[in-house]
Amino acid sequence: xxxxxxxxxxxxxxxxxxxxxxxxxxxxxxxxxxxxxxxxxxxxxxxxxxxxxxxxxxxxxxxxxxxxxxxxxxxxxxxxxxxxxxxxxxxxxxxxxxxxxxxxxxxxxxxxxxxxxxxxxxxxxxxxxxxxxxxxxxxxxxxxxxxxxxxxxxxxxxxxxxxxxxxxxxxxxxxxxxxxxxxxxxxxxxxxxxxxxxxxxxxxxxxxxxxxxxxxxxxxxxxxxxxxxxxxxxxxxxxxxxxxxxxxxxxxxxxxxxxxxxxxxxxxxxxxxxxxxxxxxxxxxxxxxxxxxxxxxxxxxxxxxxxxxxxxxxxxxxxxxxxxxxxxxxxxxxxxxxxxxxxxxxxxxxxxxxxxxxxxxxxxxxxxxxxxxxxxxxxxxxxxxxxxxxxxxxxxxxxxxxxxxxxxxxxxxxxxxxxxxxxxxx
Numbered sequence: 279x280x281x282x283x284x285x286x287x288x289x290x291x292x293x294x295x296x297x298x299x300x301x302x303x304x305x306x307x308x309x310x311x312x313x314x315x316x317x318x319x320x321x322x323x324x325x326x327x328x329x330x331x332x333x334x335x336x337x338x339x340x341x342x343x344x345x346x347x348x349x350x351x352x353x354x355x356x357x358x359x360x361x362x363x364x365x366x367x368x369x370x371x372x373x374x375x376x377x378x379x380x381x382x383x384x385x386x387x388x389x390x391x392x393x394x395x396x397x398x399x400x401x402x403x404x405x406x407x408x409x410x411x412x413x414x415x416x417x418x419x420x421x422x423x424x425x426x427x428x429x430x431x432x433x434x435x436x437x438x439x440x441x442x443x444x445x446x447x448x449x450x451x452x453x454x455x456x457x458x459x460x461x462x463x464x465x466x467x468x469x470x471x472x473x474x475x476x477x478x479x480x481x482x483x484x485x486x487x488x489x490x491x492x493x494x495x496x497x498x499x500x501x502x503x504x505x506x507x508x509x510x511x512x513x514x515x516x517x518x519x520x521x522x523x524x525x526x527x528x529x530x531x532x533x534x535x536x537x538x539x540x541x542x543x544x545x546x547x548x549x550x551x552x553x554x555x556x557x558x559x560x561x562x563x564x565x566x567x568x569x570x571x572x573x574x575x576x577x578x579x580x581x582x583x584x585x586x587x588x589x590x591x592x593x594x595x596x597x598x599x600x601x602x603x604x605x606x607x608x609x610x611x612x613x614x615x616x617x618x619x620x621x622x623x624x625x626x627x628x629x630x631x632x633x634x635x636x637x638x639x640x641x642x643x644x645x646x647x648x649x650x651x652x653x654x655x656x657x658x659x660x661x662x663x664x665x666x667x668x669x670x671x672x673x674x675x676x677x678x679x680x681x682x683x684x685x686x687x688x689x690x691x692x693x694x695x696x697x698x699x700x701x702x703x704x
Contacts, residue, residue: 315509316494318425324498325421326414335410342402349395355384358564374569379577381564389556398546405539411532419695421497423688428490429510430684435487437680438480441673445473448669452662465662472666512683515630516690516701521623524697528615531698537608544604548597555587555594619696626689632682636675644672 326332362377363370452469455461495503518524528534562579651668654660694700 314505315507316425316503316505317509318422321421321425321494321497322418325417328498329417330499331413331417332410335406335413338406339403342399342406346396346399349399350392352392353384353387353558355382357382358562376569378567378569379564381562381577381579383560383562383579385558385560387558389553391550391553391556391558394546394550394553398543398550401539401542401546405536405543408532408535408539412536415532415695415698417497419691421494422691422695424490424494424497425508425510426512426684426687426691428487428494429508429512430680431483431487431490432508433512433680434677435480435483437673437676438476438483442473442476442480444669444673445469445476448665449473451656460658461662468662468666512680512687513633515633515683515686518623518626518690518693518701521620524623524693525616525619527697527699528612528619531615531696533615533696533698534608534611537604537611541601541604541608544597544601548594548601551590551593551597555590557583557586615696619693622689622692622696626686626693629682629685629689633679633686636679636682641672641675641679644668644675648672 358379358381360379360381362379363375364373365371366375369375449466449469449472452461452465456463456466491503491505492501495501495505560581562577564577566575566577567573568575648668648671651660651665655662655665690701
């Protein structure tokens with residue numbers, strides 16, 4: 279009879295586990311495909327090749343190419359026709375005294391305006407390329423952090439499964455002592471509630487894990503992840519140089535290179551504005567026909583605006599201010615990046631020390647304490663609350679280890695993003 283009861287309980291546990299797995303599968307999506315575990319390298323490759331934000335830059339380059347074709351054109355030619363002494367009075371009535379002029383006109387650009395225009399576009403190409411690199415680096419930072427967060431949830435899921443197994447074993451041992459009369463019925467009910475709570479926690483983590491996988495897959499345009507798990511080591515830490523050595527790298531990163539290229543564009547625009555201070559010479563040549571005498575004559579004309587430099591001084595001043603503005607923005611960006619780098623560096627050092635203490639000191643002590651407490655409980659020397667407290671302390675320490683390791687990796691990823699260089703593996 280007792281064996282039948284045990285078999286029935288095992289069947290119920292198996293049924294609950296099966297229903298739980300089915301619910302996780304439904305959260306993940308019925309169209310999920312079975313595939314190899316996703317690596318960070320693969321996620322980065324997919325993001326760089328498919329993310330729409332990076333596809334925009336090819337159209338910006340095409341637009342600049344078209345703009346360069348336009349600004350590299352020579353001055354246009356105009357053809358004009360003029361009729362004088364038409365439909366007047368007296369001897370100018372009708373068209374008998376008409377004077378017809380057919381003229382061709384254009385202008386001569388002075389001040390190297392054509393070169394200045396093309397230089398603005400050429401420097402814009404480099405600026406767009408720098409923006410693309412910076413955007414790609416930001417995206418890599420985002421996808422790396424999302425990957426680490428998802429990997430952390432995957433590790434927490436494994437811990438939650440261990441917690442379920444521990445709660446299951448505890449429930450069975452407490453029930454055995456309840457049947458023997460060595461423990462109260464209340465302890466049995468508390469153990470049962472603890473098991474249900476462990477399963478609920480695992481279900482909540484599974485939901486968060488599946489949601490994080492969907493977010494991760496969205497970086498390469500997938501609505502549902504085509505991977506079931508991630509491949510990575512949450513404790514694969516990298517060595518970090520001194521803060522000052524890391525900060526020196528920032529000045530050559532794409533994030534700062536964007537400002538350097540923008541400053542070149544502004545300088546080219548300033549040169550273009552200065553070229554507008556030189557007046558262009560407009561010329562005209564044509565043929566004039568006199569209806570009265572039937573004669574023809576050649577017409578010539580030249581014109582040049584006066585005081586062009588004075589009228590253009592405001593544009594030159596505005597262009598010069600734009601250069602100074604970019605320089606100030608670059609200095610502000612360097613300062614902000616230094617602060618972010620220092621926070622990431624300090625946090626990484628602190629969390630790395632926490633991981634070391636948890637792995638080498640705290641968790642081994644708590645594991646030994648749990649073993650001692652379990653044996654003492656089985657002998658009736660400790661209460662159920664003491665045993666559960668020891669279990670929870672160990673589980674909390676293992677969870678703290680996962681969170682500390684996650685923080686180390688997230689800060690390492692941020693340091694790599696800010697310095698645009700990969701850290702070396704320990």
